[in-house]
Amino acid sequence: MKNLIIDIDGTIIDGNREINNSSLFINKLENIGSNFILATNSIKSHEVQVARLKKIGINVEAKKIYTPIDSINLIIKDKKISNAMIIGTHEEICQIKVNNTIKNPEVVILLDFEKEKFGYRELQLIIDKIENGCPVISASGSPYYLKDGKKHLDTGAFVTLIESVSGKRVEILGKPSNKYFLNAGAILGSKNDNVYVIGDDWNTDILGAKNAGFRSILIKSGKYRRGDENKGKPDFLVDNLTDLLDSDM
Numbered sequence: 073m074k075n076l077i078i079d080i081d082g083t084i085i086d087g088n089r090e091i092n093n094s095s096l097f098i099n100k101l102e103n104i105g106s107n108f109i110l111a112t113n114s115i116k117s118h119e120v121q122v123a124r125l126k127k128i129g130i131n132v133e134a135k136k137i138y139t140p141i142d143s144i145n146l147i148i149k150d151k152k153i154s155n156a157m158i159i160g161t162h163e164e165i166c167q168i169k170v171n172n173t174i175k176n177p178e179v180v181i182l183l184d185f186e187k188e189k190f191g192y193r194e195l196q197l198i199i200d201k202i203e204n205g206c207p208v209i210s211a212s213g214s215p216y217y218l219k220d221g222k223k224h225l226d227t228g229a230f231v232t233l234i235e236s237v238s239g240k241r242v243e244i245l246g247k248p249s250n251k252y253f254l255n256a257g258a259i260l261g262s263k264n265d266n267v268y269v270i271g272d273d274w275n276t277d278i279l280g281a282k283n284a285g286f287r288s289i290l291i292k293s294g295k296y297r298r299g300d301e302n303k304g305k306p307d308f309l310v311d312n313l314t315d316l317l318d319s320d321m
């Protein structure tokens with residue numbers, strides 16, 4: 073199998089357990105020299121992701137991990153941006169390859185609002201920037217995430233707030249955005265119809281893939297619920313990643 077963008081959570085790992093011999097599948101891809109990346113919407117560093125995978129027996133290099141921050145860094149490189157105002161934790165900000173400054177940024181980058189000392193003043197500052205013509209991009213469009221059955225505010229909630237006040241669009245660089253997948257395809261260096269996206273989410277993985285012109289494989293694990301194939305209409309539906317090892321895709 074060649075040219076794969078493989079979702080991490082719900083597809084190859086569930087919390088800290090591997091899903092259905094996923095380590096066998098990924099290690100086999102490594103052995104046969106497949107062109108693949110492991111894609112996530114998490115903005116934790118590559119090293120954190122590599123360590124998580126290592127615990128379940130998957131050994132991949134950091135460069136095989138692809139996150140919304142990689143997508144953002146590609147845009148920064150393309151547009152030759154050197155100054156940005158970044159909202160996030162120290163660990164997250166360190167992954168973005170620009171100067172972090174509130175003075176004349178070329179772009180505002182939203183990573184994570186869940187940190188100490190973030191409040192009204194910073195939000196107003198973002199509004200001031202966008203009102204003055206500074207573009208705003210975000211790693212995520214999700215309004216909330218679930219933790220212990222409770223909804224917690226996520227970056228997308230602030231995206232909605234900023235858009236509603238400014239009347240301007242905030243570009244999302246995470247799944248299921250087109251940019252996320254197209255930048256992943258650029259990293260793989262392959263033509264779109266030769267790329268397969270494998271994931272458990274009919275929306276963020278499958279529709280995201282299709283909108284970018286990629287082929288898609290929905291796996292019956294993680295978020296998958298019966299009938300999701302009718303919503304996302306993937307090219308293939310599989311029970312198990314290892315089923316793909318015998319295919320000639």
Ligand SMILES: [Mg+2]
Pocket residue numbers: 079080081082083271272273294295
């Ligand atoms: Mg998933």
